[in-house]
Amino acid sequence: MTFGQRFARLVTDVVVRRPMLWRLFRAPLRSQFDKLAPVWDTIRQPDTFAPLDAALDRIDSHPQRVLDLGTGTGAVARLVAERFPEAEIVGADLSAHMIDQARRLTNSPRVTYQVADAQKLPFADGSFDLVTLGNMIPFFDELARVVASGGHVVVAYSAGPETPIYVPAKRLRTELGRRGFVDFAELSAARGIALLAAKR
Numbered sequence: 001m002t003f004g005q006r007f008a009r010l011v012t013d014v015v016v017r018r019p020m021l022w023r024l025f026r027a028p029l030r031s032q033f034d035k036l037a038p039v040w041d042t043i044r045q046p047d048t049f050a051p052l053d054a055a056l057d058r059i060d061s062h063p064q065r066v067l068d069l070g071t072g073t074g075a076v077a078r079l080v081a082e083r084f085p086e087a088e089i090v091g092a093d094l095s096a097h098m099i100d101q102a103r104r105l106t107n108s109p110r111v112t113y114q115v116a117d118a119q120k121l122p123f124a125d126g127s128f129d130l131v132t133l134g135n136m137i138p139f140f141d142e143l144a145r146v147v148a149s150g151g152h153v154v155v156a157y158s159a160g161p162e163t164p165i166y167v168p169a170k171r172l173r174t175e176l177g178r179r180g181f182v183d184f185a186e187l188s189a190a191r192g193i194a195l196l197a198a199k200r
């Protein structure tokens, strides 16, 4: 891993255990992703979102309101828009430069983007039927707050444990289970993994 990737892993490990410490890391991580925004799509491989796609396959409802957290350049938001033609999707990211790229690459009126911090989201309780996180740090309290009862969450890591931002499925299950999520399914596809859960 590069220095930047090791830093992203360190931040993930610390923040999942101690979310309060995020305030120390917010500015440097945002700056790191602002710099990466112009080249982000060049490091993507064709199967990057295979695990996330496999998890979406398992959702038998038709989500209308979807939030893609840590959307980066919006690839997952666009994938979800293709999957669920009736859904309105919001892609949220800390990095304004990532959001600029996402807006440039998206031409669907159903997909909108917002600069927002996943630790303190500007959305009402239960605003979304589905929240997706692709290669993103989960902030469990906010995540649980914005998912509607009966809604779903998908957390996917494109290169499994080798993904710089990565949280093991066991930890995801424990944290989400504490916050009312049930019906966990773990999916493996290509090099990655995804976890699907439903909110009671």
Ligand SMILES: C[S@@+](CC[C@H](N)C(=O)[O-])C[C@H]1O[C@@H](n2cnc3c(N)ncnc32)[C@H](O)[C@@H]1O
Pocket: 029, 030, 033, 034, 069, 070, 071, 072, 073, 074, 075, 076, 092, 093, 094, 095, 098, 116, 117, 118, 119, 133, 134, 135, 136, 137, 165
């Ligand atoms: C590894 S990138 C993944 C981008 C995209 N989901 C993908 O898989 O291509 C992580 C993204 O999460 C964003 N991010 C990190 N912490 C965040 C936070 N607290 N709130 C919102 N976005 C955040 C970063 O700015 C970055 O764009």
